Amino acid sequence: MYVHGGGFEHRTPKVINLVAHRFSRAVGRPVLSVHYRLAPDHPYPAPLEDVLTVYRTALDQGVPAERIVLLGESSGAALVLSALLAIRDSDTPLPAGAVTFSAMTDMTVSSPSVDADPPHDAVERAMLTDLIGRYLGGARADEAPQSPLHGSLEGLPPLLMAVGGAEALRDDTLRFAESADAAGSTVEVDVYDAMPHVFHLLTIDEDDPTGGKVLERTGAWIASRIRGAGSA
Numbered sequence: 296m297y298v299h300g301g302g303f304e305h306r307t308p309k310v311i312n313l314v315a316h317r318f319s320r321a322v323g324r325p326v327l328s329v330h331y332r333l334a335p336d337h338p339y340p341a342p343l344e345d346v347l348t349v350y351r352t353a354l355d356q357g358v359p360a361e362r363i364v365l366l367g368e369s370s371g372a373a374l375v376l377s378a379l380l381a382i383r384d385s386d387t388p389l390p391a392g393a394v395t396f397s398a399m400t401d402m403t404v405s406s407p408s409v410d411a412d413p414p415h416d417a418v419e420r421a422m423l424t425d426l427i428g429r430y431l432g433g434a435r436a437d438e439a440p441q442s443p444l445h446g447s448l449e450g451l452p453p454l455l456m457a458v459g460g461a462e463a464l465r466d467d468t469l470r471f472a473e474s475a476d477a478a479g480s481t482v483e484v485d486v487y488d489a490m491p492h493v494f495h496l497l498t499i500d501e502d503d504p505t506g507g508k509v510l511e512r513t514g515a516w517i518a519s520r521i522r523g524a525g526s527a
Contacts (some may be wrong), residue, residue, distance in 0.1 A: 296327050296353070296390075298378075300369030300397070300493060302422075303334040303430040308407045310496070317498045317506075319367065324521070327353065331374065337442050338432025346378045351387060351393055358380050360388035366519045369429070369464075369493055372398035376443035377472070383450050392453040392520040394513055396495040398468050402442035408465035415461035418492045423463075444471050449478035456482060457509065459490030485512065487498030 297318065299311045311328050319326040331345035335500025354360060367375030372395035382389055404423050427509055431441060444467070454475065458468035467484070472482045487505065497506035 298367035298371035377440040402436035408466040451480040
């Protein structure tokens with residue numbers, strides 16, 4: 296299940312389809328793209344509810360949880376992590392794992408890398424504050440599941456969290472991974488040196504070496520999570 300980014304407010308179907316196609320080829324499995332409702336017309340919890348509905352529908356249609364991996368980028372990664380917390384706290388089986396790229400995890404915008412000097416990323420504090428405010432629609436920024444870092448992080452499925460070394464949101468990934476690891480969850484972190492926000496979009500270019508590395512690593516990790524879980 297692929298949950299796209301776009302600051303909770305934007306969707307670019309052509310890009311979404313290309314990314315989904317590239318990851319589907321890398322893993323050798325079908326990819327289901329989630330087109331959730333968008334803020335500000337549909338603020339939290341509507342986008343999260345849509346992700347959860349798609350996941351539960353897949354289960355209801357006979358897809359085993361152990362054959363599902365969630366993948367999200369930026370705001371979509373926030374929704375993936377929020378969904379994991381909500382799934383864990385319900386009677387719904389957890390997926391086999393989750394992959395995040397350039398994740399937003401702290402809606403209070405407290406990560407030190409946001410204010411890096413000099414800035415190395417197009418993402419900056421004012422932008423984050425504005426889009427998060429429209430997404431939350433009055434919900435608290437320091438509570439989970441909407442702000443995943445502020446939740447209890449034990450009992451999560453295995454995570455692969457990739458982030459660019461030059462990202463303003465770099466520490467959102469590193470802080471979440473550290474907290475999840477301390478809570479006993481299994482987390483692998485890949486930091487791609489000097490890469491900016493949502494660098495994984497380089498996967499669209501079949502000749503880009505970083506994009507190729509991302510596809511190879513992600514495909515192998517996802518395959519390792521679902522291998523031997525039966526045919527689907």
